[in-house]
Amino acid sequence: MKRSILLFALLSWGCNSPTPPSSDTTAPAPATPVAAANPVEAGQKLYDSTCTACHGAGGVGINGLGKPLKGSPMLKLSDGELVDFIKKGRDTSDPKNTTKVAMPPKGGNPALSDLDLTNIVAYLRSLK
Numbered sequence: 076m077k078r079s080i081l082l083f084a085l086l087s088w089g090c091n092s093p094t095p096p097s098s099d100t101t102a103p104a105p106a107t108p109v110a111a112a113n114p115v116e117a118g119q120k121l122y123d124s125t126c127t128a129c130h131g132a133g134g135v136g137i138n139g140l141g142k143p144l145k146g147s148p149m150l151k152l153s154d155g156e157l158v159d160f161i162k163k164g165r166d167t168s169d170p171k172n173t174t175k176v177a178m179p180p181k182g183g184n185p186a187l188s189d190l191d192l193t194n195i196v197a198y199l200r201s202l203k
Contacts, residue, residue: 114193114194114197114198115194115197115198115201117191117194117198118191118193118194118195118196118197118198118199118201119198119201121187121191121194121195121198122134122195122198122199124184125181125182125183125184125187125195126141126144126182126195128140129141129176129178129182130142130143130144131143133145133202134147134199134202139174139176140174140176141174141176141178142173142174144199144202145202145203146202150199150200154193154196154197157196157199158189158192158193158196161181161182161192161195161196162180162181162192163180164177164178164179164180164181164182165177165178
């Protein structure tokens, strides 16, 4: 019985002792999310799937739907202000809506997160 208790104690102690550091330096680095690595690229993909129907590829606008975003005075807003604007959209009753076509909140894609919207803003700022 004493031997069993001692063996149990030794095994328990061994299981709870710290593991010595590994000398293996070839372990792979943790993967970096695409959005964090390249927000402009992630933003372009989101823009292409959500915004091009009204604002056109590359933000050139579509006559009678969405204004051009490339070179738009809206890009003078801060990133946070642009994200907030895209979140809310712009109703036709807004006096600043000169197209008289509503921009739905999040461009009509409610699944877009704040990070997604921030990436879209990064893409818009990259348009030259």
